[in-house]
Amino acid sequence: MYESDQILEWLSQVPDPEIPVLTITDLGIVRDVDCSDGVTVSLTPTYSGCPATEAIEASVVAALEDQGVSEVRIKRVLSPPWTTDWISDDGRRKLRVYGIAPPERRDRPIACPRCDSSNTEIISEFGSTACKASYRCTDCLEPFEYFKCL
Amino acid sequence: MSAREIPATYATRLGDNALILGQRMIELVAASPELEEELANANFSLDYLGQARLFYTYAGECEGAGRTEDDFAFQRPEQEYRNLLLVEQPNGHFGDSTVRSVLFESWYVLLLDALTRCDDEGIAAIAARAIKEVRYHLRHSSQWLVRLGDGTGESHARAQASLDDLWRFTGEMFAADALDDAMLGEFNGPDLVAIEAEWRSNVAAIITEATLELPDDQWMASGGKQGEHTEHFGFLLAEMQYLQRTYPGAEW
Numbered sequence: 532m533y534e535s536d537q538i539l540e541w542l543s544q545v546p547d548p549e550i551p552v553l554t555i556t557d558l559g560i561v562r563d564v565d566c567s568d569g570v571t572v573s574l575t576p577t578y579s580g581c582p583a584t585e586a587i588e589a590s591v592v593a594a595l596e597d598q599g600v601s602e603v604r605i606k607r608v609l610s611p612p613w614t615t616d617w618i619s620d621d622g623r624r625k626l627r628v629y630g631i632a633p634p635e636r637r638d639r640p641i642a643c644p645r646c647d648s649s650n651t652e653i654i655s656e657f658g659s660t661a662c663k664a665s666y667r668c669t670d671c672l673e674p675f676e677y678f679k680c681l
Numbered sequence: 682m683s684a685r686e687i688p689a690t691y692a693t694r695l696g697d698n699a700l701i702l703g704q705r706m707i708e709l710v711a712a713s714p715e716l717e718e719e720l721a722n723a724n725f726s727l728d729y730l731g732q733a734r735l736f737y738t739y740a741g742e743c744e745g746a747g748r749t750e751d752d753f754a755f756q757r758p759e760q761e762y763r764n765l766l767l768v769e770q771p772n773g774h775f776g777d778s779t780v781r782s783v784l785f786e787s788w789y790v791l792l793l794d795a796l797t798r799c800d801d802e803g804i805a806a807i808a809a810r811a812i813k814e815v816r817y818h819l820r821h822s823s824q825w826l827v828r829l830g831d832g833t834g835e836s837h838a839r840a841q842a843s844l845d846d847l848w849r850f851t852g853e854m855f856a857a858d859a860l861d862d863a864m865l866g867e868f869n870g871p872d873l874v875a876i877e878a879e880w881r882s883n884v885a886a887i888i889t890e891a892t893l894e895l896p897d898d899q900w901m902a903s904g905g906k907q908g909e910h911t912e913h914f915g916f917l918l919a920e921m922q923y924l925q926r927t928y929p930g931a932e933w
Contacts, residue, residue, distance in 0.1 A: 579810055580731025609735070610806035612813065656821070657720035661727055681813055 533600065535564040542572065545594050548586045549660055552629045555587060559617025562608050569602025570595060575613045577681075578661050615681050626678060632666065634680035643668035644675050653677075687863045688801045689743035690763075691870070693753060694860070694906065695804070696736030697764035699811075700754055702785065703729030704921050705772055714775050721821060728814040735807045743803070755925035759918055760908040767850035769905070769914045773843070776829055776836070780843040782822035787884050788854045788876065790815050795871035799864070823887045830891025837892065844888070845896050852901025854880070860906075 542564070543556040555561055555574075563573035572591055576584045588605045595603045615634035618626075623633035627644045632651075635641055640649035648670035655665040663676040706726035713719040737753035767785055772778045793815060796808035829840040855877040857865070864870030888895050904910065924931065 576731075576810075578728060578731060579735060579807075579814060580727035580729070582727070609810050610802070612806075612810040614813075655717045655720065657717060657724055661724045 533566045533570055535566050538564045538566065538570055538572070538595065538600075541594055541598050542591065545587070545590050548583045548590070549662075550626070550629065550631065552625045553618075553622050555591070557619050557622030557625060559619065559622075560587070560613060563606075569604060570600050571604040571606055573606040573608045575608050577613050580661065613681075615678065618678075630675055631663065632675055632677040634678045636680065641666060641677055643671060643673070645673050646671040651675075684867075685743045685745070687860070687867060688804055689740045690860055691801075691864050692736045692740040692743065692804055692807075694763040695807075696733045696740060696753060697762050698768055698785075698789070699729040699736060700733035701762070701764045701917065702768040703727075703733060704917060705768065705770075705778070705781075708772055709778060712772075718775075725814075725818050725821075728811075728818070732807065732811045732814070735810070736804075739803045739807060751925070755922045759910055759914055762910070762914070762918075763906050763908055765850070765853050766902050766905040766911055767847065767853065769911060769917060770847065770850065771913050774839065775825075776839040776843040777847070779822055779825045779829060780840065780847050782818065783826050783887060784847060784851055784884065785854075786815055786819040786822060787887075788851075788880050790819055791876045791879055791883075792871050795876065799870045800868045801870075804868075826887060826893075827891045830888070830893040840891065841893050844893055848896040849899055849902050853903045853905055856901070856903055856906075858906055 539556065539561070542561055543554050545555045547553045547555060547558055558577070560575050560577065561572065562575050563571075565571040565573070572595075574588065574591070591605060592603045618633065626633040630644050632641050632644050641651050642649055643651050646668060648668055650669045651666050652669060653664060654667055654674065657663075658665045658676045662679055662681070664679050665674065666677050667674045703726040706722045706729065709722040710719055710726070713722055733754065734750050737750040740753060741748040741750065765785070767781060770777075770781055790812060793808040793812040797805050797812065799805050799808075826840065829836045831837070832840075855873045857873045861870070861873055865872060885895055902911075
């Protein structure tokens, strides 16, 4: 019989496969841990078509089985839908350090993750993955990616 | 229909719209007018594919006959697909695909919004997930329609021709059939009459901003929701289903 705090601690080591500096708990996709009958982890996908969903589920099962948990179940929870608001403050800091500007509300400027300038402009609504857009800083002149607010 | 049959069939139809439009958008990858549009089409078609997966998986669960998302997507013949005729229309040029997106997405956001309030929890949850993505798609396609319409003489003429050509497929979106009535009556689903009024108003605003003209009321094509498709559909399915039909049960 496991404690959900212990499970959550193990889950906080599971990296996001696309942005490995972030863990799945930083991303806010772990919705619930139920230890009443084996261990059931409830996860919410980010985008409908996110290609990392199955990889994350497999990582969760592997991580818990590595810790000796024999009965791991994944439950996909769609409601309420995931929002970038659920990314933790620590997650946002890690994104910035990694070179990706974290999501901002529409009225807030997007700061360059390298020099912190607000003089940034969009290059393209799309970046290397469905969740990111391409920006450039007009002060330090470096391009960077922005994690889109959803 | 039984209590579970209505959401199963309705979710299948929603999955069909998403899958077929997603398939059309994937065809535009490596065939888009510029790099950013390549990425846009790849991203948006991935969203639609994801929505199709969610809808089909849910339909399979409601049905309870063991059908998987792959069975729905790749193992049904033409007559069993119940997507709108609009989404199966060929891509044509950039004006055609942009107009198709604006007309469909303007309807789809309203439908999804209504579905977030319906009594079927599974469909409501998928709708809440999908609407965020479709609002983003509509922003993109409507901005492009404004640029095409209020662009050069050539882009304006082509965009108007696309609009005139695709308008006859819009009526089907609001023509409620028995399944729509059942969804409304028994599950507090979308009211297509109310949606039509809002759709007309929203689409008229985009068309006006694009300096284009709203096509006249005209005869409307139908049949998609009954499994009677246009001449393009067979070719689309042949390409999409080729691998699964040639090698049944194939796995990566």
